[in-house]
Amino acid sequence: MSLVTDAADKPTLYKRIRADIEKRILTGEWPPGHRIPFEHELVARYGCSRMTVNKALSELAQADLIERRRRAGSFVRRPQHMSAVLKIADIRAEITALGRAYGYELIHRKLRAATAADRDRLGVKRAGKVVAITCRHSADNVPFAVEDRLIDLSSVPDAASADFSREPPGSWLLHHVPWTEAEHTISAIVADDHTAGALAIAVGAPCLVIDRYTWRSARTITAVRLLYPGDSHRLVARFKGG
Amino acid sequence: MSLVTDAADKPTLYKRIRADIEKRILTGEWPPGHRIPFEHELVARYGCSRMTVNKALSELAQADLIERRRRAGSFVRRPQHMSAVLKIADIRAEITALGRAYGYELIHRKLRAATAADRDRLGVKRAGKVVAITCRHSADNVPFAVEDRLIDLSSVPDAASADFSREPPGSWLLHHVPWTEAEHTISAIVADDHTAGALAIAVGAPCLVIDRYTWRSARTITAVRLLYPGDSHRLVARFKGG
DNA sequence: TACGATTATATGTCTAGACATATAAGTCAA
DNA sequence: TTGACTTATATGTCTAGACATATAATCGTA
Numbered sequence: 001m002s003l004v005t006d007a008a009d010k011p012t013l014y015k016r017i018r019a020d021i022e023k024r025i026l027t028g029e030w031p032p033g034h035r036i037p038f039e040h041e042l043v044a045r046y047g048c049s050r051m052t053v054n055k056a057l058s059e060l061a062q063a064d065l066i067e068r069r070r071r072a073g074s075f076v077r078r079p080q081h082m083s084a085v086l087k088i089a090d091i092r093a094e095i096t097a098l099g100r101a102y103g104y105e106l107i108h109r110k111l112r113a114a115t116a117a118d119r120d121r122l123g124v125k126r127a128g129k130v131v132a133i134t135c136r137h138s139a140d141n142v143p144f145a146v147e148d149r150l151i152d153l154s155s156v157p158d159a160a161s162a163d164f165s166r167e168p169p170g171s172w173l174l175h176h177v178p179w180t181e182a183e184h185t186i187s188a189i190v191a192d193d194h195t196a197g198a199l200a201i202a203v204g205a206p207c208l209v210i211d212r213y214t215w216r217s218a219r220t221i222t223a224v225r226l227l228y229p230g231d232s233h234r235l236v237a238r239f240k241g242g
Numbered sequence: 243m244s245l246v247t248d249a250a251d252k253p254t255l256y257k258r259i260r261a262d263i264e265k266r267i268l269t270g271e272w273p274p275g276h277r278i279p280f281e282h283e284l285v286a287r288y289g290c291s292r293m294t295v296n297k298a299l300s301e302l303a304q305a306d307l308i309e310r311r312r313r314a315g316s317f318v319r320r321p322q323h324m325s326a327v328l329k330i331a332d333i334r335a336e337i338t339a340l341g342r343a344y345g346y347e348l349i350h351r352k353l354r355a356a357t358a359a360d361r362d363r364l365g366v367k368r369a370g371k372v373v374a375i376t377c378r379h380s381a382d383n384v385p386f387a388v389e390d391r392l393i394d395l396s397s398v399p400d401a402a403s404a405d406f407s408r409e410p411p412g413s414w415l416l417h418h419v420p421w422t423e424a425e426h427t428i429s430a431i432v433a434d435d436h437t438a439g440a441l442a443i444a445v446g447a448p449c450l451v452i453d454r455y456t457w458r459s460a461r462t463i464t465a466v467r468l469l470y471p472g473d474s475h476r477l478v479a480r481f482k483g484g
Numbered sequence: 485t486a487c488g489a490t491t492a493t494a495t496g497t498c499t500a501g502a503c504a505t506a507t508a509a510g511t512c513a514a
Numbered sequence: 515t516t517g518a519c520t521t522a523t524a525t526g527t528c529t530a531g532a533c534a535t536a537t538a539a540t541c542g543t544a
Binding site for chain 1: 498500505506508509
């Protein structure tokens with residue numbers, strides 16, 4: 001019933017302390033709200049200095065597994081808002097990862113001054129130039145998704161001269177605009193004439209829609225809508241406790 | 243051009259060091275692959291001890307913003323697989339957060355020995371008892387989602403006696419089974435007769451489907467399918483750079 | 485030139501202290 | 515009972531060292 005694992009000190013001490021506590025939390029032995037031993041107790045238990053247990057507890061706090069309160073102690077956090085890590089890969093990477101042949105086709109590209117609708121979609125007030133792109137991704141020559149994108153040229157001037165007839169704009173942006181933030185909205189629609197034609201599915205068939213709005217440091221970069229055939233495509237998200 | 247901010251030392255020193263570096267990474271001033279100043283350089287620059295800059299850099303490493311290599315230095319990581327944190331709230335919480343009146347209705351509840359289909363859905367080999375639940379959530383008396391759930395009683399025996407006619411099973415589980423892991427699959431379908439009736443939408447209308455499979459420490463807990471009217475419901479995921 | 489041994493060095497971990505600070509809990513007066 | 519004040523205490527931050535360890539770079543040799 002000791003906190004100390006019987007394992008030899010193969011890993012470092014603070015990692016062992018962290019793993020010991022994490023295990024107790026994950027197995028439910030220490031349920032949400034449970035008070036973790038005080039630092040000075042852990043110091044006594046492991047026979048180390050306070051900085052060492054402090055490092056272990058600080059990392060658990062950074063991982064949102066525990067909550068630290070001055071004077072009160074450290075407590076197991078209750079599983080907060082249920083959140084999941086949703087991997088939304090670059091479509092080319094996604095298709096090639098499935099072992100299928102990736103195909104890309106630029107349908108439409110236009111450089112224009114931002115219309116009111118464009119500004120609204122990008123969430124900017126200022127007028128400016130944008131690139132509007134419509135393209136299609138396919139896997140093994142079967143339509144996989146159609147993409148409708150707007151790029152703010154005041155944030156990404158290089159996009160004006162990029163050759164999107166060969167490289168999909170998503171991949172291009174990924175390599176030219178590092179460290180972005182994004183917001184995704186997922187919804188379902190049924191295919192209208194136009195969508196059905198582009199995806200080679202029946203009118204009225206379900207489609208999964210991903211709207212992604214991307215920015216960097218409060219500067220809008222791009223807004224994109226991706227349409228997938230709803231019966232064949234699946235988004236998988238893995239939730240890791242916490 | 244100093245690393246030191248001109249701001250007074252209101253926050254603590256290591257937090258300022260961390261924020262300084264983070265800012266340079268996020269603005270792109272230090273692009274992916276860029277080598278961050280060595281610890282001893284930062285020590286000289288900020289006039290503090292190595293443990294202090296080490297704490298700042300360790301946190302950046304834990305956040306996957308930088309990568310630390312012995313003898314080589316610390317480097318800005320390139321934005322890895324595009325991933326997003328998808329908040330999938332408990333439905334009751336989700337609805338009340340929107341400021342709407344939450345309504346709940348148990349449609350069907352059955353305790354039974356697991357059928358082959360049940361075992362398949364729960365991903366277990368062993369036979370055992372399960373609770374099958376169908377229920378409906380509403381917001382302001384408008385159907386919001388229908389839920390079809392299976393709970394593995396060998397993992398959650400208390401669920402056999404829980405009163406799901408008053409409390410939705412999702413909320414109940416959230417409070418009785420801490421620290422779970424889950425996998426979500428999101429897809430789109432069109433409403434069939436049955437679904438359309440339950441959601442009070444037209445047959446053929448789009449629906450967003452969330453299949454969630456939940457376990458804890460390799461023990462299956464529950465499998466649930468949630469059906470939302472696709473045109474009214476949106477899942478929002480926020481991606482934080484990295 | 486290629487490969488193996490050596491060395492220098494940046495990070496990784498840890499210590500035994502210190503003072504700061506927020507706050508739970510107790511104390512006392514209105 | 516309530517509110518204001520005091521105190522004890524757990525965490526937060528920081529220091530000036532130390533030794534460990536992985537590895538990039540150098541040097542020497544085949």
